[in-house]
Amino acid sequence: SQELEQSPQSLIVQEGKNLTINCTSSKTLYGLYWYKQKYGEGLIFLMMLQKGGEEKSHEKITAKLDEKKQQSSLHITASQPSHAGIYLCGAAPGTYKYIFGTGTRLKVLA
Amino acid sequence: GAGVSQSPSNKVTEKGKDVELRCDPISGHTALYWYRQSLGQGLEFLIYFQGNSAPDKSGLPSDRFSAERTGGSVSTLTIQRTQQEDSAVYLCASSWRSGGAVAKNIQYFGAGTRLSVL
Numbered sequence: 001s002q003e004l005e006q007s008p009q010s011l012i013v014q015e016g017k018n019l020t021i022n023c024t025s026s027k028t029l030y031g032l033y034w035y036k037q038k039y040g041e042g043l044i045f046l047m048m049l050q051k052g053g054e055e056k057s058h059e060k061i062t063a064k065l066d067e068k069k070q071q072s073s074l075h076i077t078a079s080q081p082s083h084a085g086i087y088l089c090g091a092a093p094g095t096y097k098y099i100f101g102t103g104t105r106l107k108v109l110a
Numbered sequence: 111g112a113g114v115s116q117s118p119s120n121k122v123t124e125k126g127k128d129v130e131l132r133c134d135p136i137s138g139h140t141a142l143y144w145y146r147q148s149l150g151q152g153l154e155f156l157i158y159f160q161g162n163s164a165p166d167k168s169g170l171p172s173d174r175f176s177a178e179r180t181g182g183s184v185s186t187l188t189i190q191r192t193q194q195e196d197s198a199v200y201l202c203a204s205s206w207r208s209g210g211a212v213a214k215n216i217q218y219f220g221a222g223t224r225l226s227v228l
Contacts, residue, residue: 031215042114042201042219088153092215097166098143100153 002027002093004101012107013079021074021104023089032072033090033098034063043088046074081108112136116202116220123192124228131187131223135204143205143217144177144187148198156200159185160207192227199224 003026013019023032031050035043047056049065049072056063060077076083089101115134123129135142144156155169159179170176174192179185189196203217 033216035219040199040224042116042221043203043217045216045218048216090217097155097158098153098217102152 002091002099004089004091004099006089006101006104008104009102010105012109014109015080016078019076019079019106021087021106023072023074023101025070025091027070027093029065029069029072029091031092032065034072034074035088035090037086037088039085079108081110084108114202114204114218114220116223118223119221120224122226122228125194126191128188128190129192129225131200131225133185133187133202133220135183135185135202136218138206139204139218140182140207141205142179142185143203144185145201145203146198147201147222153201156187194227197225197227
């Protein structure tokens with residue numbers, strides 16, 4: 001079965017710093033979803049990547065799916081306290097069931 | 111509605127009582143999912159509904175858990191004889207459909223129901 005591993009598990013950065021979160025799959029990805037969860041809330045959809053080499057940006061967050069389609073990275077530029085939360089990657093490996101990564105807990109110090 | 115709605119947002123119950131959690135998906139979404147998120151843990155798939163097809167109940171942890179989806183819309187997750195280990199956040203998500211086009215697989219989540227079993 002396919003598994004998604006995220007790194008790092010947790011991250012504390014100073015406001016204004018850049019950071020990268022990685023999501024590595026044990027098998028080829030045919031669609032990769034990034035979500036953000038604020039503490040005590042549901043998941044908010046951020047971006048979806050489908051094609052190898054694809055890159056998408058929204059405000060200061062950029063996500064990329066590598067050419068071999070087994071890893072995705074999420075990059076935040078000039079982090080702000082509002083970026084704090086848990087970032088989760090998800091994939092639907094050919095069926096309806098999602099698998100989710102282990103999550104990366106981000107804290108941004110003001 | 112504009113988004114996935116779950117109720118109640120918080121539920122405190124005594125061990126042994128039954129609880130019902132409600133999910134109202136986005137209008138038009140045919141797929142509906144229930145997940146459980148325990149403290150410090152990832153998302154655990156519970157059950158999946160797609161249109162009028164038989165639900166996939168493979169993730170339900172025990173026969174105390176059941177769910178139904180009436181009229182292809184609202185869903186209720188029922189936990190009978192609650193135990194302390196049932197304490198968690200229960201999340202509901204819906205999507206246009208599942209399988210096929212990646213874009214239509216995007217799941218939209220409700221804010222969850224935080225269940226505490228004393």
